[in-house]
Amino acid sequence: MASFGVEGIRTFANARANGVSTASDLTYTFNICNGIDDKLRSAGHMRAFYWSERDCWETDIRDQDQGGDDTDWVDNVDLFFINTHGTHMDDGQARLLYDTPHSQWRTFSGQWQLGENWNAEWVMAYGCDTVDLNNVAGIWNIFAGLHIYCGAYDNMYDGWTTEECGRDVGQNLIDGDVVCHSWVDGVSDWLVDNHPITVCVGDAATWNNGSVNWTQSFLNNDHLWGHGTVLNDLPPGQQACILWYWAEG
Amino acid sequence: MDQERFVKELTEMVGQVPEKVEVLSLQQPTLDDVERRMQRLLGLVGERTGTQPERHDLVREQDRSVFRLPLGARLVGYHASGAVKFTSGLRPMEKLIGAERDPQELLDVIRPVAELLDLPSWAGTEGELQFERLWQIKACAAHREGSRAETVVCRATGAFRHVIRGLPVWGPASAVVQVGGDSAIDTISIVTRATGEVVDASQPIQPAEGAQLVVRQLSGLIPEAGRQFMDTATPISFRFGYVSLPKRVQQRFLAPAYVAEVRTEGEESMRYLAAVSATEKEFLPLPRVGEMPAIAVRRE
Numbered sequence: 001m002a003s004f005g006v007e008g009i010r011t012f013a014n015a016r017a018n019g020v021s022t023a024s025d026l027t028y029t030f031n032i033c034n035g036i037d038d039k040l041r042s043a044g045h046m047r048a049f050y051w052s053e054r055d056c057w058e059t060d061i062r063d064q065d066q067g068g069d070d071t072d073w074v075d076n077v078d079l080f081f082i083n084t085h086g087t088h089m090d091d092g093q094a095r096l097l098y099d100t101p102h103s104q105w106r107t108f109s110g111q112w113q114l115g116e117n118w119n120a121e122w123v124m125a126y127g128c129d130t131v132d133l134n135n136v137a138g139i140w141n142i143f144a145g146l147h148i149y150c151g152a153y154d155n156m157y158d159g160w161t162t163e164e165c166g167r168d169v170g171q172n173l174i175d176g177d178v179v180c181h182s183w184v185d186g187v188s189d190w191l192v193d194n195h196p197i198t199v200c201v202g203d204a205a206t207w208n209n210g211s212v213n214w215t216q217s218f219l220n221n222d223h224l225w226g227h228g229t230v231l232n233d234l235p236p237g238q239q240a241c242i243l244w245y246w247a248e249g
Numbered sequence: 250m251d252q253e254r255f256v257k258e259l260t261e262m263v264g265q266v267p268e269k270v271e272v273l274s275l276q277q278p279t280l281d282d283v284e285r286r287m288q289r290l291l292g293l294v295g296e297r298t299g300t301q302p303e304r305h306d307l308v309r310e311q312d313r314s315v316f317r318l319p320l321g322a323r324l325v326g327y328h329a330s331g332a333v334k335f336t337s338g339l340r341p342m343e344k345l346i347g348a349e350r351d352p353q354e355l356l357d358v359i360r361p362v363a364e365l366l367d368l369p370s371w372a373g374t375e376g377e378l379q380f381e382r383l384w385q386i387k388a389c390a391a392h393r394e395g396s397r398a399e400t401v402v403c404r405a406t407g408a409f410r411h412v413i414r415g416l417p418v419w420g421p422a423s424a425v426v427q428v429g430g431d432s433a434i435d436t437i438s439i440v441t442r443a444t445g446e447v448v449d450a451s452q453p454i455q456p457a458e459g460a461q462l463v464v465r466q467l468s469g470l471i472p473e474a475g476r477q478f479m480d481t482a483t484p485i486s487f488r489f490g491y492v493s494l495p496k497r498v499q500q501r502f503l504a505p506a507y508v509a510e511v512r513t514e515g516e517e518s519m520r521y522l523a524a525v526s527a528t529e530k531e532f533l534p535l536p537r538v539g540e541m542p543a544i545a546v547r548r549e
Contacts, residue, residue, distance in 0.1 A: 013473060022481050023517040024470040055548035085517035097517050128519055137391055155512065159522025160535075161421050164495045175323060181341045185436065190384060190408040190422035192510065192522060202390070212390045212398045214342035219388070221340070241392050245341060245403065249384035 002078040002225040003119065004040055005049045007056040008033035009084040012099050014054065020105045021097055023085045026158045032083050032126055032166035039170025040079075045226070048077045054100040056084070058107035061096075061123075066111040067103075075118040078225055081166070086127030086151070092138010094130035094151065109138075115145025115233060121222070122179050124150040126165065126187065131197050136244045143201045143242075145233040147218045150183035153246060154195040161189040173224040180219040184247050197246035201234055207241035219245050252464055255479045259460040259509060262487040270453050271414065272532055273491075273503040274445035278331035284314050286333050287326040290437065291316060293366055298322065298337050298434050312497050332440040332496035337433070342388065344429035346402040352383050355405035359383070362426050362434055363407060371424065371441050376413040378424050378441070383407060386427075404429050411441045413491060419508045419524070420493030440496055444503060453489070453527040459507035460487065462525035467511060470521070478513075485510040485520070492524050492533060504532035 010029035015021045030052070041047055051060075061080070062068020074080045085097040094109035109130075114120040123146065132138050133153040142149060156162075169186030173179065180198040187196045200218035207213075214220060221231050250258075278286075284307070295301025300318040308315045316324040321338025346355070368378040384406035390398040404427050411423035420440070427436040453459075464479065471478045492506040505527040512520050524535045 016471070016473070016476065021517050022476075022513075022515040024467075024478055024481070024513050024519065024521075025472075026519070027470070027521075051548055085519060087517055128517070136389075155518060155520040157520045157522055159520075160495065160524060161522060164497060167497070175336075176321065177336070178340060184341075184386065188384075189420075190382070190406065190425050191420065192520065207390065207392055207398075210392070210396060210398050214345065214388060214401070215340070217342060220342035239393070241390050241398075243388065243390040245386065245388040247384055247386045247406075249382050249406075249408075 001045050003046045003048045004079040004081065005073060005077040006033050006037050006047070007051045007060065007082045009053055009056050009099050011053060012085065012097065014099045015097060015105060023097055026083070028158055028163040029083045031163040033081065035164060035167030036081050036170040039167055039174060043174035049073065056098055057100065057102035058098050058104050059102060061107050062111045063113040065113065068111065070112070070114065071118055074123065075114050075116065075120045078119055079122045079124070080120060081124045083126040086125060086130040088130055088132045088138065092132040092135035094125070094139055096125065096127060096130070109142050112142040113144040114142050115147070121147045121230065122150065124169065124183060126156060128152055128155045131199060133197070133246070136199055137242050139199060140201065140242055143239065144236055147200060147222050147231065148179050149199045150179070151197055152195040153197045156194050157192045159192070161191050162187065162194065174227060176223060176227045178220065178228070179222045179224065180245055184245065188247055193249055197244055199242065199244045201239040202241045202243050203234060203238050204240040212243065217243050219243060250479050250482060252479050255482065255484060256457060256460040256464060259463065259484045259487040260456045262484060263456045263489055263507070266453055266456055266489045268452060269450055270416070270505040270527070271447045272449035272505070272528065273413070274448050275500050275503055276443040276445050277499060278443070280314070280328060283326040283328055283331050286331055287314060287316060287324050290333050290335055290439065291324050294335055294434055294437060297365065300337070327496045329499045330440060330442060330496045332438065334438040335436065337435050339429060339433060339435050341403060344431060344433040346405060346430045349400055349402055355385065356383060356407070358405055358428050358432055359407035359426050361432065362428055366426065366437065368409060368424060371439050372411060373413070373441065373444055375444060376411055376441070378409040379412050381408045381410040381422065404435055413444060413503065416505065417490040418493045418503065419488060419490045419506070440493065442493060442500060442503065448502065449530070451528055453505055454529065456487070456507065459525055459527055463507065463509040463523050466523050466525060467521060481513045481515045483512050483514060485512050489527060492535065494533070500533070502532040504528060506533070506535065
């Protein structure tokens with residue numbers, strides 16, 4: 001069975017009051033976070049942590065070598081799910097906003113390194129635009145054994161048609177769908193454009209001189225633990241390519 | 250953007266609003282109704298997908314019934330809404346469509362599957378399912394040295410909208426047909442609620458009034474004094490129609506509403522979808538508000 005952690009930030013009053021961001025509050029954060037939490041626990045998976053609001057800290061995902069505490073939190077669970085505001089930097093780094101500076105207001109994916117000798121296989125970020133579709137390799141450094149990053153390449157939506165997204169992603173996972181499909185299908189209502197994307201790395205055999213062996217990839221094979229196959233970690237020294245899968249309309 | 254301009258821009262986006270609209274009751278499906286719908290959908294796609302067994306396992310869970318089918322497929326029916334969803338069990342990188350192509354070619358792939366489903370029969374006597382939007386799922390890859398593979402189209406997805414008495418039912422797509430290469434069916438979902446009698450008929454509130462309600466709802470997203478949600482917000486769309494609640498939610502009425510899509514700008518942007526009642530009397534619990542966290546233990 002898998003272990004998982006959830007973080008959800010619905011209000012950003014502290015960030016606004018401190019002039020950090022003009023970001024508005026969200027409304028359905030805990031419908032989404034409670035949904036995936038409920039579904040995964042219903043199948044016997046172990047919740048390691050579920051933090052909310054100002055109890056969510058950027059150090060939870062920042063690599064220990066960068067002064068963070070990921071070995072106790074995000075890199076200590078198989079699956080991490082977060083709902084907050086996001087964006088990406090000019091160099092393609094993902095960036096997420098917190099409502100408390102512990103110790104920074106934002107996390108930058110240049111400081112993530114997930115899956116090393118630790119647990120993290122899948123990170124899911126329900127927040128806007130954390131992947132630059134024109135520079136997906138901007139998040140390559142996070143794959144230190146991590147299998148798949150699930151995020152968005154433009155705005156995501158907060159509204160009544162997406163409030164079941166967390167529950168749908170969780171249900172797909174425990175129904176035995178691969179992680180990649182679980183995310184794209186689960187966060188898509190096919191009314192609004194939620195811009196879902198999943199990203200993974202592959203070895204030279206997967207790259208296959210540019211004639212990609214898609215069926216060998218994490219995208220095609222990785223299930224949540226206990227619900228199907230999970231490929232072995234791919235250490236940085238064996239990573240030859242980065243692969244991404246997205247929905248657009 | 251100041252509030253007055255925001256309301257004006259929203260109002261100008263709405264198009265024609267009928268002078269009189271009806272509120273319809275919705276039939277709450279029984280467990281048998283839901284499972285009949287599941288059986289019907291399986292009958293339509295089972296042979297084509299090779300998932301039509303002589304007998305299949307039926308599992309009743311808290312909020313849904315599930316048929317476990319061959320080849321990793323499943324068919325789900327949601328008790329609250331009667332929504333049904335077929336998932337073939339195809340892996341995402343199997344049965345690829347191939348190189349990028351003209352959208353019309355993808356629509357040509359979707360159309361026969363939509364016909365197989367007999368979509369009009371799912372729309373009720375007073376409704377229809379109209380094609381709304383083509384979606385595509387694609388994949389690409391890049392080598393560490395920088396070279397890039399050709400983008401492949403994995404799935405073509407047709408979204409259809411339930412229209413009742415001339416009014417669209419806003420919510421998640423009312424029907425979704427997702428197809429892979431060789432016209433392989435990947436996913437089908439249908440969320441059409443069965444309507445009953447007319448329970449009310451009245452003149453809808455004016456679009457400007459609806460836009461004001463949207464402003465009031467969204468203003469709560471920046472509650473502190475000295476700042477306003479509208480300062481960073483831009484209207485994207487404003488639509489009139491019925492509203493369908495999520496598939497796991499029971500709904501007693503189909504009532505008219507204004508639906509606004511708004512984008513906030515700034516270092517962290519977001520899109521919001523807000524629905525407000527378009528009648529003086531509110532028939533639906535709009536807006537539904539978020540729940541509190543599952544655990545409220547403070548972090549040390």
